[in-house]
Amino acid sequence: MLLQVRDISKSYKSRYGKTIRNVLQGAGISVEKGEKIAIAGPSGSGKTTLLNLIGALDFPDRGEIIFKGIPLSEMNKNQLATFRNREIGFIFQxxxxxxxxxLWENIMIPALPGNGSKKEAxxxxxxxxxxxxxxxxxHQKPDELSGGECQRVSVVRALINSPSLILADEPTGSLDSNNASMLIDLINGLNDKAGNSMIVVTHSREIASRMxxxxxxxxxxxxxxx
Ligand SMILES: Nc1ncnc2c1ncn2[C@@H]1O[C@H](COP(=O)(O)OP(=O)(O)O)[C@@H](O)[C@H]1O
Ligand SMILES: [Mg+2]
Structure with a gap:
């Protein structure tokens, strides 16, 4: 088992702390090595919150996230930083x-000094x-590329450190259907080759059905x- 999310809850206070919004209320999920999972749900249902918790960008109020047998709550600051940088690859909308x-400099950011072998990266x-x-x-810069090309670069950036889990938050949300389809083929192909797992948040039934x-x-x- 690569990842176990056990019974996690997360709530946010409103800006003035007067009301509390319970976003996650006992959510659970397990992900095997190499497994690909789609998460669907209405806007505001907590999908981004869930990915942020799994990627240790934020922490649950209750429950446990266990990665390769180790609860994230037991990792210290350095271990969490390594976890985020080496084990997780983020792709955003x-x-x-x-x-x-x-482009080359952009994809090399996660592999900056201190993060392993430069030659390997x-x-x-x-x-x-x-x-x-x-x-x-x-050697071109992002504003010289199309949206689809930029999103492909961000996929490469997510994979540069050979993470074991890709977290993709509506990765095709800013693309037309042709480019969306191409991007998912690309992510799937690269994932299969590398053997990593993926959790993808998507509104597209077509994309979900491929997980x-x-x-x-x-x-x-x-x-x-x-
Ligand atoms: N940092 C935050 N502070 C307060 N409320 C938040 C915060 N992040 C998300 N929320 C609220 O939590 C709910 C779920 O948000 P989100 O996880 O972004 O949903 P989704 O990705 O499914 O659209 C929304 O009502 C949102 O306004
Ligand atoms: Mg979201």
Missing amino acids: FHHLLPQLT HDRGRMLLKETGLWEIR DKIYNLTNGKLTGSN
């Missing part, structure tokens, strides 16, 4: 590439850019898988 950097960056058809344009399991997030709980 918008690419969040830095405009002043080239360079080799992997070269391989991924060639596979995604971006190698020739690696191993589909869960729905409603009323703070995850239900239904096929």
